[in-house]
Amino acid sequence: MSLHHAILGMLNYKPMSGYDFKAIFDESINFFWSAKLSQIYRELGSLESRGLVSSIIEPQTGKPDKKIYHITDEGRAIFRDWMNKFPSVLRAPIREEFSIRVFFGSALQKEELEYQLGKFIKEGREELESLAAVEKIIEVFSREIGKPEERFFWGLVLKRGRMITEASVRWAEESLVELSGARSKERKRNASNRR
Amino acid sequence: MSLHHAILGMLNYKPMSGYDFKAIFDESINFFWSAKLSQIYRELGSLESRGLVSSIIEPQTGKPDKKIYHITDEGRAIFRDWMNKFPSVLRAPIREEFSIRVFFGSALQKEELEYQLGKFIKEGREELESLAAVEKIIEVFSREIGKPEERFFWGLVLKRGRMITEASVRWAEESLVELSGARSKERKRNASNRR
DNA sequence: GAATTCATGTAACTTGTTACATGATTTA
DNA sequence: TAAATCATGTAACAAGTTACATGAATTC
Numbered sequence: 001m002s003l004h005h006a007i008l009g010m011l012n013y014k015p016m017s018g019y020d021f022k023a024i025f026d027e028s029i030n031f032f033w034s035a036k037l038s039q040i041y042r043e044l045g046s047l048e049s050r051g052l053v054s055s056i057i058e059p060q061t062g063k064p065d066k067k068i069y070h071i072t073d074e075g076r077a078i079f080r081d082w083m084n085k086f087p088s089v090l091r092a093p094i095r096e097e098f099s100i101r102v103f104f105g106s107a108l109q110k111e112e113l114e115y116q117l118g119k120f121i122k123e124g125r126e127e128l129e130s131l132a133a134v135e136k137i138i139e140v141f142s143r144e145i146g147k148p149e150e151r152f153f154w155g156l157v158l159k160r161g162r163m164i165t166e167a168s169v170r171w172a173e174e175s176l177v178e179l180s181g182a183r184s185k186e187r188k189r190n191a192s193n194r195r
Numbered sequence: 196m197s198l199h200h201a202i203l204g205m206l207n208y209k210p211m212s213g214y215d216f217k218a219i220f221d222e223s224i225n226f227f228w229s230a231k232l233s234q235i236y237r238e239l240g241s242l243e244s245r246g247l248v249s250s251i252i253e254p255q256t257g258k259p260d261k262k263i264y265h266i267t268d269e270g271r272a273i274f275r276d277w278m279n280k281f282p283s284v285l286r287a288p289i290r291e292e293f294s295i296r297v298f299f300g301s302a303l304q305k306e307e308l309e310y311q312l313g314k315f316i317k318e319g320r321e322e323l324e325s326l327a328a329v330e331k332i333i334e335v336f337s338r339e340i341g342k343p344e345e346r347f348f349w350g351l352v353l354k355r356g357r358m359i360t361e362a363s364v365r366w367a368e369e370s371l372v373e374l375s376g377a378r379s380k381e382r383k384r385n386a387s388n389r390r
Numbered sequence: 391g392a393a394t395t396c397a398t399g400t401a402a403c404t405t406g407t408t409a410c411a412t413g414a415t416t417t418a
Numbered sequence: 419t420a421a422a423t424c425a426t427g428t429a430a431c432a433a434g435t436t437a438c439a440t441g442a443a444t445t446c
Contacts, residue, residue, distance in 0.1 A: 009302070036407065063423090097228075100204075102351055147301075164359055168359065178351070214397055257444095259440095
């Protein structure tokens with residue numbers, strides 16, 4: 001329901017090839033939407049067959065030819081329509097595998113879950129560090145596509161990623177304390193039972 | 196990659212029908228994973244054909260018969276294997292449509308984006324209110340399936356949902372201020388240009 | 391009398407993933 | 419000389435959505 005809108009949105013900035021799109025995608029949209037090159041090429045083909053984009057071959061020397069896609073007027077209209085109706089956030093489909101696993105946490109030993117939470121915290125902190133570098137990437141890309149005014153919106157989304165990741169890390173830290181607390185309480189109980 | 200694990204996890208608590216699963220699912224896992232009844236029935240069929248669950252028909256009077264599914268030893272083994280390897284969080288596929296739309300926010304009028312952020316905040320606050328009621332639902336379900344010890348883990352996940360939603364609402368509130376701030380600055384600029 | 395609940399599903403479709411293929415050029 | 423980069427894709431598969439069908443009992 002959405003990758004082809006992301007493609008239209010990018011082509012709305014500037015014409016580019018599937019490969020170019022993937023390069024920009026990986027350092028921006030990829031933080032909140034994922035896609036493989038194979039899907040990108042297929043979507044581009046389907047968008048072209050529906051007349052929402054058109055392509056021209058750009059020959060290159062020493063490198064494979066490029067197929068540069070342009071958004072058509074019809075594509076732009078479809079994209080604007082899509083942008084004008086945000087669906088209700090509460091009805092958006094959600095996929096959060098980590099939560100499913102914690103939900104079924106009783107199937108694990110306490111130590112195993114503690115390990116997974118620890119890994120989660122570590123990865124979350126790494127993510128926050130790499131997000132700090134995205135600020136610069138945003139500057140580079142917005143200049144590259146000749147749209148410095150996009151920085152504001154990309155920055156908003158970056159901030160959302162940071163705030164959600166911070167909240168997740170905080171949650172995992174507190175959960176770890178709760179889990180370990182439960183364990184030490186249990187130990188105490190066991191110790192007093194033994195007396 | 197995951198709904199059938201959620202089904203196995205639930206059947207690991209207690210045997211139930213597809214319809215029962217959906218009822219519990221909608222008030223719990225649904226907050227972090229979505230699924231339609233049609234998919235649930237299909238997954239149950241495929242799990243049965245692979246020998247991970249087995250079913251018996253429970254006749255009812257005045258209501259349609261129920262097909263009660265039980266997890267098999269093999270199903271339990273598969274579920275435990277899955278629980279024991281959490282994938283890296285950073286590599287998990289993400290799908291966040293709202294962020295895509297904000298990313299392409301320049302395609303909208305400022306007022307339109309402000310409206311969408313306002314709606315987001317309103318819905319987020321409603322979500323937080325309804326999450327407050329989930330505490331009770333957790334109690335009911337954990338007693339219903341005869342597993343009061345699950346409350347702890349379900350509570351952890353609930354807390355995660357709350358913290359992330361709170362962060363999202365805070366983000367939207369701050370974004371709205373930034374957007375409006377930008378607009379009033381622009382107005383001032385326009386006003387001084389007019390002088 | 392209409393809508394909702396209970397309970398099962400099938401079929402067609404869309405979206406996303408994995409694995410494979412090609413082939414020149416550049417970097418380690 | 420092996421691996422990565424550039425650049426295109428196809429085919430098979432897995433997962434999820436939408437639309438449809440059935441039919442009794444209950445609630446509005």
